[in-house]
Amino acid sequence: MIVATDLHYLSSKLTDKGNFFTDLFNNADGKNMQYIEEITEAFVENVIAEKPEILVISGDLTFNGEKDSHLELERKLHRIQNNGTQVLVIPGNHDIDRSSAAGFYGDHYELVDSITKEEFLEIYKKHGLQNNLQKDDTSLSYIYKFRSDFWLLMLDSNSDKANQISDKTLAWVERTLQEAREKNVQVLAVSHQNILSHNPHFREGFVIDKASELEVLYRKYGVLANVSGHIHIQHMVTETLPEILTSSLAVSPHHYGVIDFDGKNFNYQASILTIDDWARRHQSMDTNLLQFQKSSRQFMEVVAWRKAESELLDTKLTDSEKTLLLETFTKLNADYFAGKSVNEADYEAGLELWRKKGSGVYLDYLDTILKSTKKSYNKLNLMIDE
Structure with a gap:
């Protein structure tokens, strides 16, 4: 299984990489948006070559929820799925109903269409959402039954309000975990925001609003770990509930995670996307890419x-x-x-x-x-x- 997060993909038709675009990202948070098309393409080709059983993308699929970005990214994910890898996604706080969705041209920006919760469901219906019968009625959370003894709990905390889950979703999580325990099924949880605090400077807005309740449930029912992102940092906490943060695919060193689980041994390894190799294969002349x-x-x-x-x-x-x-x-x-x-x-x-x-x-x-x-x-x- 491969896990990635915080792609922040921006459709190439939404920027001419002019002054506004360049100034914006040169003074932002380190996402290498100048090369986001190349990063995403290199990742897609890498996943196709490795051909894992599952690819999980845990939110912030797009830069700011632009409809064109979602549609283009889904076409890229479709190539992975056609190669035999099941793609699973959940939304991040940058993916749905974003009033700041925009294109960047020359010295200005232009607002563009974002998408609704229902449109997210429709666009990614082949990637774990609409085709899944075991899902929460009030959010875009769902269960993916990887094996008869191993499930993925894909928790959505962003489709209604960013960084929040409802009491109904929390109740659905507990019912799901009860069922898993009765069937002797191991569960790996996936979220965009975090269950645990990884840095005191990254707590408000980074930890899910009902994180303490989720932690209690996950520990009670023996959830293997929670896999998340959002902070863009490669980090782990293992003292109580294990939580693994994979750093943003858009940020140096461009990590994705590889997970192997045989029922007894759970192994996670961060891997670096070798965009240099991709650039050489495609005969790029861009020294930054090389x-x-x-x-x-x-x-x-x-x-x-x-x-x-x-x-x-x-x-x-x-x-x-x-x-x-x-x-x-x-x-x-x-x-x-x-x-x-x-x-x-x-x-x-x-x-x-x-x-x-x-x-x-x-x-x-x-x-x-x-x-x-x-x-x-x-x-x-x-x-x-x-």
């Missing part, structure tokens, strides 16, 4: 540099001090998003300067990064008790 791992990481660092630099504008720092602070922050931030372990000694001078002269939210955020990057979050192995 060395995409390097160029995309640099893009992410530059975006983070701009954001952090605004925090340092009013401080009495020398140029060399400012450069050291920014280099330290941007590299650590990129490693954090990639789920890498970090040797603090490699950043000793910069960290010492941050602690002496840094302040505010960026210093607090840096502390959470250092606490989190003492180990890698690219692999998880669970032994399932009989």
